[in-house]
Amino acid sequence: MARAATTTDAFNAVAEARRRQILDILATGERPVNDLVRLLGLSQPQVSKHLRVLREVGAVDVRDEGRRRMYRLNAHALKPIHDWVKNYERSWSERFDRLDGVLEELEEEGDGGGDE
Amino acid sequence: MARAATTTDAFNAVAEARRRQILDILATGERPVNDLVRLLGLSQPQVSKHLRVLREVGAVDVRDEGRRRMYRLNAHALKPIHDWVKNYERSWSERFDRLDGVLEELEEEGDGGGDE
DNA sequence: TTGATATATAACCACATGGGAATATAATCC
DNA sequence: GGATTATATTCCCATGTGGTTATATATCAA
Numbered sequence: 001m002a003r004a005a006t007t008t009d010a011f012n013a014v015a016e017a018r019r020r021q022i023l024d025i026l027a028t029g030e031r032p033v034n035d036l037v038r039l040l041g042l043s044q045p046q047v048s049k050h051l052r053v054l055r056e057v058g059a060v061d062v063r064d065e066g067r068r069r070m071y072r073l074n075a076h077a078l079k080p081i082h083d084w085v086k087n088y089e090r091s092w093s094e095r096f097d098r099l100d101g102v103l104e105e106l107e108e109e110g111d112g113g114g115d116e
Numbered sequence: 117m118a119r120a121a122t123t124t125d126a127f128n129a130v131a132e133a134r135r136r137q138i139l140d141i142l143a144t145g146e147r148p149v150n151d152l153v154r155l156l157g158l159s160q161p162q163v164s165k166h167l168r169v170l171r172e173v174g175a176v177d178v179r180d181e182g183r184r185r186m187y188r189l190n191a192h193a194l195k196p197i198h199d200w201v202k203n204y205e206r207s208w209s210e211r212f213d214r215l216d217g218v219l220e221e222l223e224e225e226g227d228g229g230g231d232e
Numbered sequence: 233t234t235g236a237t238a239t240a241t242a243a244c245c246a247c248a249t250g251g252g253a254a255t256a257t258a259a260t261c262c
Numbered sequence: 263g264g265a266t267t268a269t270a271t272t273c274c275c276a277t278g279t280g281g282t283t284a285t286a287t288a289t290c291a292a
Binding site for chain 2: 267268269270271272278279280281
C-alpha cells in the first residue's frame, strides 16, 4: 500500500505547506483562483489542483461568479485536527510544566524503585 | 516532485493515522515497542518504522533499557500544528459564530469596489 | 464570431510511500 | 557456547503524489 491519499482527510490535505498557505489566505476572505496564483507565486494548474484537494476534504467551498470561481474557507473541516492536537497542549504549556514534573515523580515512585 | 517526505515535519508525520495512534498511546506513558505492537495489532516492523518517522520529527524520544527500547512522547514537536490550527478555532466555535456573521457583513459592505 | 480571460483537467514523470517478508543486531537466559 | 527475546533494517512493490506542459471548457469583450 502507498501513503494515504491527500484527500483521505484533513490531516493529509494540510500536510502540504502550500495548502496551508492557501487556507491562510482564504482566512482573510473569499478569493478567486487568480488571486491565489499571484499571492503564492504558483502556477495556475498547481493552485487549481491544491484547491481540489481542499474541496474534497471540505476545507473550502466554491461559488461561481461569472468566469471566476470564488473560493471560501470552511474551517470546520479542520476541527478534527484541533481536537486531536489540543490534548497535547499541556505538554508544552509552561503552566503545566511544573505539574508534569510532579506527576512524573509520582509515577516513578509508585513504579517500585525505578531510578534513571 | 513527489509528496513531501513523512519526515519533513510534524504535519506530514502525523498525517498517518497509525502514527497518531502511537502518540495517543505514548501520551499515557512510556512504552516499549512490543506494547505498541500488541495494542495496535500491527506487525513489529511496521511499528518500528512508524516510530522512526516520529523520532525523526522529534515527536518521540527513545531510551535503552536492556533489550527493550522505551519510547516516550515529546509533544513539543506537535506545537507547530497546534499553533497553526488554533487560529481557525473561532470559525467553528459557537461563541464566535454570531461575531463572524457581523464581520462578514461588514466586509461585504466595505467591499464596494475595492482593490486587490 | 473571434479573441481574450479564467479555471479545470489530462498526460506525463520522478519519487517517497506503507505494508510484507526476510534478515540483521543486540541483549538476556540456559 | 546456543537459544530466545526485542527491535531495527533491508528489499520489494503498487500506488498516489506534486509539478510541468498542453489542452479543454466557459465566460466576457469587441
